[in-house]
Amino acid sequence: MATNSAAGSSGRIWVVEEGERRSPGIIHVVMMALFIGIGIVVGTLGSLAIPIGFVSAFWPGQAVQAVGSIWFGAWGVIAGMFFPFISNAMSGSAPIPVSAAYLPANFIQGFLAVAAFKLLKGDPRLLTARDWTIWVVFGVLVANFVGAFWGTYVLSWFGLITDQARIPALLGWTFGNSIPSLIFGSILLKYVTPMVIRSKAFVKGWWA
Amino acid sequence: MARSEFAKKTLLGIVPADSPFYAFHPVTRLAFLFVLSVTPMFIDRPEINLAIIAMTFGLFWWGRVRMSDLKKYRLLLVTVALFMFIVAYLAPGDKAQLTPVRLVGLTLYWEPMRWAFVSYVRLMAMLFGAILYFSTNRERDVLVGLRTLRLPFQVSYVAGLSLRSAGMFMEDFATIREAEQARALDLDALSLREKVKLYTMYTVPLFAVALRRADEISAALYARGYTLSGRPGTGGKRTDYLRDKSVLRVRDWVVSFGLLGTFVVIAIVSRTTGVFSIQASPLIGFVEQLLGIG
Numbered sequence: 001m002a003t004n005s006a007a008g009s010s011g012r013i014w015v016v017e018e019g020e021r022r023s024p025g026i027i028h029v030v031m032m033a034l035f036i037g038i039g040i041v042v043g044t045l046g047s048l049a050i051p052i053g054f055v056s057a058f059w060p061g062q063a064v065q066a067v068g069s070i071w072f073g074a075w076g077v078i079a080g081m082f083f084p085f086i087s088n089a090m091s092g093s094a095p096i097p098v099s100a101a102y103l104p105a106n107f108i109q110g111f112l113a114v115a116a117f118k119l120l121k122g123d124p125r126l127l128t129a130r131d132w133t134i135w136v137v138f139g140v141l142v143a144n145f146v147g148a149f150w151g152t153y154v155l156s157w158f159g160l161i162t163d164q165a166r167i168p169a170l171l172g173w174t175f176g177n178s179i180p181s182l183i184f185g186s187i188l189l190k191y192v193t194p195m196v197i198r199s200k201a202f203v204k205g206w207w208a
Numbered sequence: 209m210a211r212s213e214f215a216k217k218t219l220l221g222i223v224p225a226d227s228p229f230y231a232f233h234p235v236t237r238l239a240f241l242f243v244l245s246v247t248p249m250f251i252d253r254p255e256i257n258l259a260i261i262a263m264t265f266g267l268f269w270w271g272r273v274r275m276s277d278l279k280k281y282r283l284l285l286v287t288v289a290l291f292m293f294i295v296a297y298l299a300p301g302d303k304a305q306l307t308p309v310r311l312v313g314l315t316l317y318w319e320p321m322r323w324a325f326v327s328y329v330r331l332m333a334m335l336f337g338a339i340l341y342f343s344t345n346r347e348r349d350v351l352v353g354l355r356t357l358r359l360p361f362q363v364s365y366v367a368g369l370s371l372r373s374a375g376m377f378m379e380d381f382a383t384i385r386e387a388e389q390a391r392a393l394d395l396d397a398l399s400l401r402e403k404v405k406l407y408t409m410y411t412v413p414l415f416a417v418a419l420r421r422a423d424e425i426s427a428a429l430y431a432r433g434y435t436l437s438g439r440p441g442t443g444g445k446r447t448d449y450l451r452d453k454s455v456l457r458v459r460d461w462v463v464s465f466g467l468l469g470t471f472v473v474i475a476i477v478s479r480t481t482g483v484f485s486i487q488a489s490p491l492i493g494f495v496e497q498l499l500g501i502g
Contacts, residue, residue, distance in 0.1 A: 026429050036374075
């Protein structure tokens with residue numbers, strides 16, 4: 001019974017109820033800043049825990065990008081774009097010019113997850129198999145593949161890997177990042193989302 | 209009675225309050241960051257990038273940064289080098305176009321190995337430039353720098369709050385870890401899988417704390433009349449204490465323009481001449497002679 005009602009409510013989370021007024025406010029700006037802060041900590045400590053350098057074998061930062069974007073819409077996407085700048089520099093993973101070139105990948109890694117959940121009306125509390133599928137396919141696998149595709153292009157552009165090494169680096173990057181994203185992101189969505197959706201910072205549309 | 213200050217807690221550690229870096233305005237220190245972390249992009253010659261790394265370490269010492277704080281990057285230096293050289297060995301490119309070299313029983317290809325070395329040295333030069341900045345500056349310094357550069361209030365406020373919150377979350381993280389260590393947690397004895405599991409367990413509470421803090425901070429901002437536009441709710445212009453209290457002196461202008469001028473000259477020379485190319489490198493030439501190629 002509980003499962004049926006959960007399945008029935010899936011996707012309703014994005015609907016603005018009658019009489020509900022939503023507009024961007026200071027809370028969203030503050031949440032974006034705090035999320036950049038969390039991203040810096042998670043990204044830096046993750047990279048320092050398993051230091052492979054610019055091709056991350058364990059970068060839970062992608063989970064922060066995807067989950068933050070799902071919870072806080074465009075504010076989360078912006079936070080996900082910019083925190084790697086600082087976390088990469090602090091952890092020694094990538095210098096600032098390389099991080100700047102990663103910007104489109106960081107945008108995609110957050111944007112794809114939130115766009116998929118909003119367009120396909122998935123529930124970020126991961127209540128049904130459909131929600132899980134949306135999360136795993138778009139939030140984890142596709143997002144990481146597209147991010148890694150751009151990222152490895154940047155690496156070969158900067159001469160950090162040879163052109164011939166792009167495919168193995170792409171595969172390593174995609175799966176290396178997907179595993180922490182899957183574990184870490186799923187836990188966050190499952191257990192922290194109920195708390196987030198009750199807060200004023202939760203974004204149903206793109207900005208509010 | 210004046211309050212004495214012994215040390216400044218920077219984004220990556222602690223420096224004494226009388227660190228020579230603090231004789232300069234935060235904007236000058238931002239110029240250091242920009243020049244040290246971008247200039248190596250225009251330089252292929254490894255000996256010049258090695259000199260930049262040596263100079264950066266000189267600045268660490270001069271700025272009285274605890275050199276022991278840099279130990280955490282040792283493993284990274286090794287793994288990045290291993291990764292780059294292994295990639296150059298396993299995926300060298302079109303072998304017909306490359307120069308084979310027999311070394312310790314292996315057939316290596318000179319051009320990708322040379323490029324891996326050049327790129328590695330460049331990468332390290334850029335990384336240590338950024339690490340120097342974060343080791344010698346507090347989030348307040350970043351904020352003052354951005355405000356002095358006249359970035360919009362919203363941008364500098366978000367940047368300042370992000371860095372401050374990163375510091376707060378780092379402390380929360382350390383508190384949780386120290387509490388567990390006090391209960392006999394031995395991190396060295398944990399396997400990689402257990403470390404990853406523990407890491408995930410540590411980070412989940414950070415999100416709960418962030419939600420609470422967002423509420424508290426936004427309520428405090430609202431109570432002080434802050435708006436999304438950055439203008440006071442009552443109209444008029446907001447006083448910028450941070451920018452007004454920190455004045456650019458002659459030495460800041462001289463050093464900043466000197467640094468940026470050097471950068472511009474290097475960029476132009478790099479694009480118009482071959483002075484910074486691999487071909488002009490005596491070190492690479494020496495190694496080629498040693499290997500009997502070139």
